[in-house]
Amino acid sequence: MGSVQIVTTILAAAITAVAVWLAVRAVMKMTAVIRLGQPAPERFSDKGARTKTMLVETAGHTRMLKWGVVGAAHWFVMVGFIVLSLLVLEAYFEVVTPTGGLPIIGHLTIFGLATEIITVLGLIGILVLMVIRLRNRPTRPGGRSRFTGSTMWQGYFVEWIVLLVLIFGLLIRGFKVATDHFEYPLWATPVSHAVGAVLPDWSDGASVAALIKIVISMTWLIVISLNVTMGVAWHRFLAFPNIFFKREPAKPAGSGLGALRPMTSQGKPLDFEEADPEKDQFGVAHVEQFSWKGLLDFSTCTECGRCQSQCPAWNTGKPLSPKLLVLSLRDHAYAKAPYLLAGGGKDLTGEEKATQAQLAHLDVLALAEADKPLIGTAEEGGVIDPDVLWSCTTCGACVEQCPVDIEHVDHIVDMRRYQVLIESSFPSEAGVMLRNLENKGNPWGAPQNTREDWTKGLDFEVPRVGEVDDFEYLFWVGCAGAFEDRAKKTTRAVATLLNEAGVKFAILGEGETCSGDPARRIGNEFVFQMLAQQNVETLNEAFEGRDKAKRKIVATCPHCFNTLGNEYGQLGGEFEVVHHTQLLAHLVATGKLTPVQPVDGGVTYHDPCYLGRHNRVFAAPREVLGDAIAGDLTEMPRNSERSFCCGAGGARMWMEEKIGKRINVDRVEEAMATGAKTVAVGCPFCSTMLNDGVNGKGAGEQVEVIDVASVLLRSVKPEQPQGGKETAPIGG
């Protein structure tokens, strides 16, 4: 060993020892913080599906590849990081002797070839990512950036480290070529040979370059170890467990949505007949009341801003960004952690758990952080502003886009649950809706005995459950479908089409009550359970004696469709629920309905969030429209998985939209820009919101918003009176 190698070996060993010690400390700190969360035993179920999903999502980059170039570039950088870690290991042999290499594997030409290819593709990948980050930097003139609010130096730092590690890897090889100590042939490593051709014949070159590569790599490890909230770096490790522990691993990528999780205390679902707010946790009031998976979510965020770029609230000037919400919770959790780890925290009656002695030596900043209310205005020192919490439409665009499977909607609803159930703190205008749900069983407060009024004037009898037993489908009308004039037209259109196709169906009539969706999404789990239990009982009775495959329900409202199909199982109600567009598509495909007169004038389709993104029903409404209209459907730029919310979900329908541009107006402008004269929808709330938007733009005479079922009815029965345009106001 020469004198240069003695120095390079000592320096490499020293910096590595420091880096590894700091990294171990950092991992222990992160683990301790994540373990502060509440139990989540369901996350350990179905390990086979979890492993498969984790491998598919990471190796296949299923989320990232939705973003084309970025996804491909990131894939090469990820593979480069994993495979080229071996080359960092090899550098430790090269600081000892410039001709050194990995034992056994390092002598294989295939290893030389594979690492050469990955180095070159990794270099291209990281340069692409660097250019994309720079072109999207928040400070660039004009335009909104998905990186607004991200810690930009961390992103640049990580990218430069990757670039330099790759460059120094090539320099090591180049010096070996230049000194004639490189054992891979030219055909397998042409780039290394090209680099070697321009480097001097310096015998210590490989050792010095290897030392620099180790110093760069260990600097990265030291910096991230000193910054445990640096998700842009830590996600390389945390993304794997975060995806493994996602809530519904068996579902296809991007569909971990649909049902909300039940309200839990100590990891067990709460039953409101026995729950006690002094003994049970009602929602989330403090950051440590999220589950450990929630704290893992916050730690894993890469700050990529994909969620932010799709969020309807953020895109219309509201203060909510799902990314900034996650970052605020992460920073608060880590800043408060010393206090919690010292034994601090409030019990369910609000009393401090720690003794004075336990908190005596705590950093004043940790104590100050512990005093912050989780939900509060800037003046109150709150972590999350109430306007942020109540701006969410639960559209799921953030969860759909997040490459590391962070579950924003669950966290938002958990915080809402505490605010509503314990603090009674929510936008006051939604109080009327909640009172109506409790007292009248529908959000509008309409009399229950008018639930069947929509059947008046139909030229056939609509059968009720109880009057007939041999129905195939129970037609779940929903509150909007029963009480709201525009939606009643859809209800009538669906009933007419089912009757025309000879489908045996029956309604519950006055036996139906609200599915509970708005109560659950605003956070009032108590009212949700009350309504849902009543409905589950009614439905179980209606389907008595049938197995699940024959307990078929068709619903016109995607919120009912989602709640009945995905959430009633949590309360003992197992049903096969389809959306009316799915059933209509089937009836057309099987020849039971025949469109005879194409609807013309140009048609575009707005995907309702709870039908499309939450439940992956994208094709059926398009198939129905494809059969019923003249020419092709005109798609809006934001469609299918990337559809833009109408603004009504998450009980936002019953809250005023006081901040920023109205979401429905933004969506209507996009629809009108297609030039289509008809905007087809598949949801009564979307219909209301988009109609209001069209009328607000003074375009009510030129553009019609109408349900897919009504479009089909016009085509199947052109002679049928259509009842004019669907322009009646809500509650009419």
Ligand code: SF4
């Ligand atoms: S669910 Fe929709 S509105 Fe809510 S934070 Fe996510 S993207 Fe924004």
Ligand code: SF4
């Ligand atoms: S929450 Fe997910 S999508 Fe949003 S910034 Fe973090 S990693 Fe990216």
